[in-house]
Amino acid sequence: MKKLFVVFSLFCAITLSSNVQAQDGSDAVAYMEELLGSVEEFENETWAYLKSVTRGKSARRIDKKRQKLISEIKSVRKTVNKFDAYENDESLKNALFxxxxxxxxxxxxxxxxxxxxEEIAEQSYDLMEAYMTAQELAGQKMDQASEKLNQAQKVFAANNNINLIEGDLDKKSQKIKKASEVLSYYNDIFLIHFKCQIQETYVLDALTRSDVSAFEQSKSALVSYVNENRMILDTFPGHDGDMALVEATMLMMDFYEKEANEDFxxxxxxFIEKENFERVKKQFGSLREKDITQKDVDQFNSAVNNFNEAVNKFNVVLDESNKERNKQLNEWNKSVEDFFKNHSR
Amino acid sequence: MSKLTVFSFTMLLKHALLFFIAGGFWLLLGSKCVFAQYTDKDSQLIIEIRELASQRHIDPLLNDSCFAARVAENLIEQMDPAAVILTKQDVDVIYSMHDRIMLAMKGESDQLYRHLLNVYVASIKRADSCLNVLINQPLSLEYTDSLRISGDRVFFDASDCMSIWEKRIRYFVLNQWYNMRDAVDSLSIETLKTSAVDGLKCRIDLRIHDEKEMYRFIQDCFLKSVALAYDPHTSYMSKDEAAMLSRMLSSTDKTFGISLSQNYKGEIVVGGIVPGSAAWNSNKLNVDDQILSIQNADSVFDFTCLSLKDAYYYINNPEVDELVFNIQKLDGKTFLLPLKKETSEVMSNRINSFILDGEIKTGYIYLPTFYSDTDDYSFLPNGCANDMAKEIIRLKREGIEALIIDLRNNTGGSMLEAIRAAGIFVDYGTLCIGVVRDEKPELLKDLSRGIIFDGPMTVMINGGSASASEMFAAALQDYNRAIITGSPSFGKSTAQVVLPVGNLYSKSEDTLVTAGYLKLTVGKFYRVTGKSHQKIGVDPDLIIVDSADNQDYMEVNMSFALSNDSVQKESYYKPLPELPVDSLVHLSSLRLLENPNLNSTFDPEMNASKEIRIPLDSIGYMTFREAQQLSECELDAHSPFAVDVPEYIRGMSDVNHEGEIFHDVLKMINEDQKIIENYYIINDLINILNH
Structure with a gap:
């Protein structure tokens, strides 16, 4: 299964700092360039990570790149730590930290x-929702930190009479920006699908536990999610005009709807016929032989037949449903691969 | 995520299962002293109980002097629950034993026990001698006098012994005389008097045992009094009592599926009902129903003068397989209930659902307790929530449009099951807030998102709906998910765990032996709004009460009940749009104006220490009883629905014993005016929502 990937907000800050012109105070310019330039290697590793994600590399390879990126951040942090404050002003350094x-x-x-x-867990109904909320809030935190760094640059520049000029992105930054947009779009679609996929696992989990209450409730929640998602997908734009992911996700919604409403x-x-049978069997067993009427026998036989029929349907439906799920998921995964292939060149 | 916090209340729920299953009957059994077996290490028990309470009780008492006063008050109630033996003077003496009680709480209890024993034996002998005099005096039912019956326990002056006992004899005689008035001539009054005195002497004689046994009785009273001093739901049960209970609840032996208890009048009552048992399936018994007698083919055993121990003996007798129970409900109605012992096997479903088939096809589910079979937090296939879910699926297949959940006299049970059951109707969000000591408040939710039934529904409650059932009703009320009807609920929002106490190493058995069990109040729960129903109960949206709803057995009337408070905690709950409660109240009150048995207003003062003066002359008494009977009229009005059962069990049970009971249940539902009113309310609700 594909997963959610980290989308970075760093690049705006680096871009802003890439064209610095000094009116005076060349020491300040040098300080600023040197401090922010220390993250250059981080930019390289970021690109390497994004490249591995969007070009469909193996999970192991993506993780290796992620680990390398984490090490690079640590290394950059050490470098930044060696910088002194500029004329007692540590604001830029702290924002970068x-x-x-x-x-x-x-x-x-x-x-x-x-x-x-703890707060997120309390706000969220279950782990799935907590995970999604955490992702959303983490993204906001990254955006805020990035914006804070931008502001810190502007304030530093203004305090030291430095004129910042926004220039065009360099080639690598352009690639990173494009890859981030692709990932961001994918993440949005992923979360739509993810909601139903996790809810479906709750239904199946309840099935294995014979927990009828949880099964029925989770089933109804799955139907609600399908309906909600359909409304979102109906107006969801394509990426650069490409609607393939939206269409693939719509097909998954069709599958979940059929699964919930028919198979489940x-x-x-x-479950019900099994219990009906057990109850009728118990009642039938408690009758004295001389009291048993044809009606009782008919009712007992009817319960047996209903149960047998339910067992057969149960087996057939689950088998078919499993096959259909695998098929649909494979197709969805292929659509994701195609999407990355088409948009990461 | 704070795993510790989540773990703590989860653990509480897990442990709480043990208690909540046994909740109702423990409540009563625990409040009555029995003649238990003790060892010379008993004084350690008191210290252990106090230590456990100081470590874990939700609201521990620190002031020893205040605590001792509470223990003294409890001792008086434990020794003489109906306030018939002890006099004002005896009570003063017990209150003056403050210092001895303080010493006893530190383990030096013998002196206290000896003093209490002296008081108790003297009081019993005094009562006995008064009765011995009265039995030889002629009894007249002609002169005017009255007996005061009140929720307050009032002790008589020692000098009034004769007149007090005479009043009681007259009351019992008049009661018998009125019940048998068509068959009794004037000469029989003396016979009735002899029978009444014998009955009273019998109850007194029950208390007179050899001194060693009396000493043990006092010890038991003291242990229970210490536990009850914390709050009305913290209680102590001896090992023998627990074993007795365990036999009654055995899932391998055949039983009737009821446990016994004694109420404050010393009467033998139903303490608890095992889900799925013969008693449960009768759909007729409730906790607190009095057992007047039992009978088999050969004989009748009177339960009105019987010790708890003897009552258990008759019911547990392995040679007895079938009995007819003579039952008296709290409202005084009596009926005969034939029961056959069964093994309380874990049945796949223990809830019976019914269809009220009228203009609007409505499901009806009666749930006497939130039962559970397991302490596994994550897997509850045999809990009542799962059973309720299955019944609702069945009812939906039958085409119901609305649902009535009847939680009247539901004394609680597993909180976890109640949360899961509420989750069947609430899509998403916190259902209540749990608090244990020294931990942050925790939001409690049903682990499964989604609903099974989204149609209109009412939840019926009354003063007997306690604890988990109040949580259920409050959650559905706060979410605007259901209309709550009836009278204010019991008012218990605390949670308990059961802990073994007095573990001692037994050389002979080479194992640890538990002396008893402490049920300890370790948690509170609050509504999603942060408010609590502790001591005030859940207020119904629509009041529907009858004369039986004015009972005083409510949390607010219990000694040392924890106070009502609130908790500050964001619970992130999103209620549904408001229900048209005002319109429903208006329509219902118009209907109730035409119904002489039901009322749409509830006077809480009626519940607080209601005093009745019963006339003790024959004419006055007859007028009094007739007035009582007039208060409930038979209505000619036809029920707006026919009662049916889901299709799969239709028909077959007609021919057997269960079928007869089932037939009675259908009739009972069809004639229950509160259910009928709920049916009308559902109709109103659907009409209003459609417009």
Whole structure:
């Protein structure tokens, strides 16, 4: 299964700092260039990571790149730490520190360092929702840190009479920006699908536990999610006009809807017929032989038949549903691969 | 995420299962002293109980002097629950034992026990001698006098012994005389008097045992009094009592599926009902129902003068397989209930659902307790929530449009099951807030998102709906998910765990032996709004009460009940749009104006220490009883629905014993005016929502 990937907000800050002109105070310019230039290697590693993600490399390789990126952040942090304050002004250095720390935490999925996870857990209904909320808030934190760094640059420049000029992005930055947009679009679609996929696992989990209450509730929640997602997907734009991911996700919604409304209903029937049979069997067994009427026998036989029929349907439906799920997921995964292939060149 | 916090209340729920299953009957059994077996290490028990309470009780008492006063008050109630033996003077003496009580709480209890024993034996002998005099005096039912019955326990002056006991005899005689008035001539009054005195002497004689046994009784009273001093739901149960209970609840032996208890009048009552048992399936018994007698083919055993121990003996007798129970409900109605012992096997479903088939096809589910079979937090296939889910699926297949959940006299049970059951109707969000000592408040949710039934529904409650059932009703009320009807609920929002106490190493058995069990109040729970129903109960949206709803057995009337408070905690809950409660109240009150048995207003003062003066002359008494009977009229109005059962069990049970009971249940539902009113309310609700 594809997963959610980290989308970076660093590049705006680096871009802004890439064209610096001094009116006076060349020491300040040098300080600023040197301090922000220390993250150049980080930019290289970021690109390497993004490249591995968007070009469909193996999970192991992506993780290796992620680890390398984490090490690079640590190394950059050490370099930044060696910088003194510029004329007692540590604001730019501190903003850069904060930015690096947040990126480090997000990459390591150390969310509790940057977010109040207890609060998120209480706000969220289940782990799926907590995970999604954490992702969303972590993204916001990264954006905020990036914006803070931008502001810190502007303030530093203004305080030291430096004129910042926004220039065109260099080639690598352009690539990173494009890859980030592709990833961001994918992440949005992924989360739409993810909601239903996790909800489906809750339904299946309840099935294995014969927990009828949880099964029925989770089933109804799955139907609700499908309906919500359909409304979102109906107006969801394509990426550069490419609607393939939206269409693939719509097909998954069709599958989940059919599964919930038809296949899982047979499972419910099985649970109920099984219990009906056990109850009728118990009552039939408690009758004295001389009291048993043809009506009782008919009713007992009817319960046996209903149960047998429910068992057969249960087996057939689950088997078919499993096959269909695998097929649909493979197609969805292929659509994702194609999407990255088409948009990462 | 704070795993510790999550773990703590989860653990509480897990442990709480043990208690909540047994909740109702422990409550009562625990409040009555029995003649238990003790060892010379008993004084250690008191210290252990106090240590456990100081470590874990949700609201521990620190002031020893205040605590001792509470223990003294409890001792008086434990020794004489109906306030018939002890006099004002005896009570003063017990209150003056403050210092001895303080010493006893430190383990030096013998002196206290000896003093209490002296008081108790003297009081019993005094009562006995008064009765011995009265039995030889003629009894007249003609002169005017009255007996005061009140929720307050009032002790008589020692000098009034004769007149007090005479009043009681007259009351019992009049009661018997009125019940048998068509069959009794004037000469029989003396016979009734002899029978009444014998009955009273019998209850007194029950208390007179050899001194060693009396000493043990006092010890038991003291242990229970210490536990009850914390709050009304913290209680102590001896090993023998626990074993007795365990036999009644055995899932391998055949049982009737009821446990016994004694109420404050010393009457033998139903303490608890095992889900799925014969008693449960009868759908007729409730906790607190009095057992007047039992009978088999050969004989009748009167339960009105019987010790708890003897009552258990008759019911547990392995040679007895079938009995007819003569039951008296709290409202005084009596009926005969034939029961056959069964093994309380874990059945796949223990909830019976019904269809009220009228203009709007409505499901009806009666749930006497939130039962659970397991302490596994994550897997509850045999809990009542799962059973309720299955019944609702069945009812939906039958085409129901609305649902009535009847939680009247539901004394609680597993909180976890109640949360899961509420989750069946609430899509998403916190259902209540749990608090244990020294931990942050925790939001409690149903682990599964989504709903099974989204149609209109009402939840019926009354003063007997306690604890988990109040949580259920409050959650559905706060979410605007259901209309709550009836009278204010019991008012218990605390949670308990059961802990073994007095573990001692037994050389002979080479194992640790537990002396008893402490049920300890370790948690509180609050509504999603942060408010609590502790001591005030859940207020119904629509009041529907009858004369039986004015009972005083409510949390607010219990000694040392924890106070009502609130908790500050964001609970992130999103209620549904408001229900048209005002319109429903208006329509219902118009209907109730035409119904002489039901009322749409509830007077809370009626519940607080209600005093009745019963006339003790024959004419006055007859007028009094007739007035009582007039208060409930038979209505000619037809029920707006026919009662049916889901299709798969239709028909077959008609021919057997269960079928007869089932038939009675259908009739009972069809005639229950509160259920009928709920049916009308559902109709109103659907009409209003459609417009």
């Amino acid at each position: 904060e930015y690096l720390d947040i990126n480090h935490s997000v990459l390591k999925e150390d969310y509790d360092k940057i977010l109040d996870m 209903t047979e499972v419910t029937n099985f």
